[in-house]
Amino acid sequence: MKVKKTLALACAIAMLLALGGCTSGGSSSSSRSSSSSASSKSSSSSSASSSASSAISSEISDLFSDLESGLESSLAESVSPTMSTDFSEIGALDAEALGWGPGGPVDGENRSQGAIAYQEKYGKYDAYFIAPSSEKIYLTFDEGYENGYTADILDTLKEKGVHAVFFVTMPYVKEQPELVQRMIDEGHIVGNHSNKHITYPSLSLEEAKEDLMSLHQYMLDTYQYKMSVFRFPEGNFSEQALALVQSCGYKSLFWSFAYKDWITDSQPDPATALETMLKKSHPGAIYLLHAVSSTNAQVLGDFIDGMREKGFVFSDFA
Secondary structure, eight states: OHHHHHHHHHHHHHHHHHHHHHHHHHHHHHHHHTTTSOHHHHHHHHHHHHHHHHHHHHHHHHHHHHHHHHHHHHHHHHSOOOOOOOHHHHHTSOOOOBOOOOOSOBOTTSOBHHHHHHHHHHGGGTEESSOOSSSEEEEEEEESSOOSOHHHHHHHHHHHTOOOEEEEOHHHHHHOHHHHHHHHHTTOEEEEOOSSOOOGGGSOHHHHHHHHHHHHHHHHHHHOOOOOEEOOGGGOBOHHHHHHHHHTTOEEEOOSBOOSOOOTTSOOOHHHHHHHHHHTOOTTOEEEEETTOHHHHHHHHHHHHHHHHTTOEEOOOO
16 A cells, blocks of 8 residues: 555656646746737736746645655565563563472462462563463473484374474574474474573673574574564573563463473483373473473373373463
8 A cells, every 4th residue: 555655646746747847838938929918917927827836846845745754654564573672671670580490389279389479470571380270281392402302202292183382492493403393384382492591680681682582583584483482591580581581572481390301311210200290280280391301202192191181181372
């Protein structure tokens, strides 16, 4: 619509310029053929010509103004908007570094009281430590590096019809393009786990934003994929960092279940791990599993079946 308006304005200006030329020329010719007329008639004709020219000039000026405005609007619409960050406002918030782990007491539904408390306190920043109490639960994987199990995990998820959130770093997406593309193609969410896996409270607000958005832009440029979910490295955050991430258009996804599964040369026993994962189930659970774990890859199918038998529904995070 803006382009059509611009073309119409350009054509109108051309027509008015031509009309102005004709009017001016006509007045001159009339003046020559009426050389024998009274001087008062010549004066009247000249005055009328001058008025017409002034009117045309005014219209042309107005159209130029409309044209300039239309072009500015068209250019503005052709440029993708960028997220602005008010560092002064965010900088006034608490910068204390806080660690996260859902251990400690649970309520009658087996839900971590610490997760519930943090959810109530920090949920306003689009942060999720635990989901609302319902049968819906969420499965997430952290991908610090590839240890040979992600393809098996994706196979199991596809077989079971479950979508997960895979949190990746810059090194991972550069080193594992086939797996990242498969995550996207199979309907999973690819989450931002930072560029360099540095705890954000240890960075300035400017440095943290640069780290976050550099991976965001790389995914956009390389995979045409827009990230919208973030997980803080090590779960280490601050109120400042939560507000910063939110200002960049992201939701922060923590977890309400995790266990010691990331030490690759000391993996938990599969049977014991599965028992723990099922025993700690709860409404609105957000499961964090590490994809480097051979145990997780081995028990994932049984875990999904077991949770479904309990009445839980694996849901897509939105």
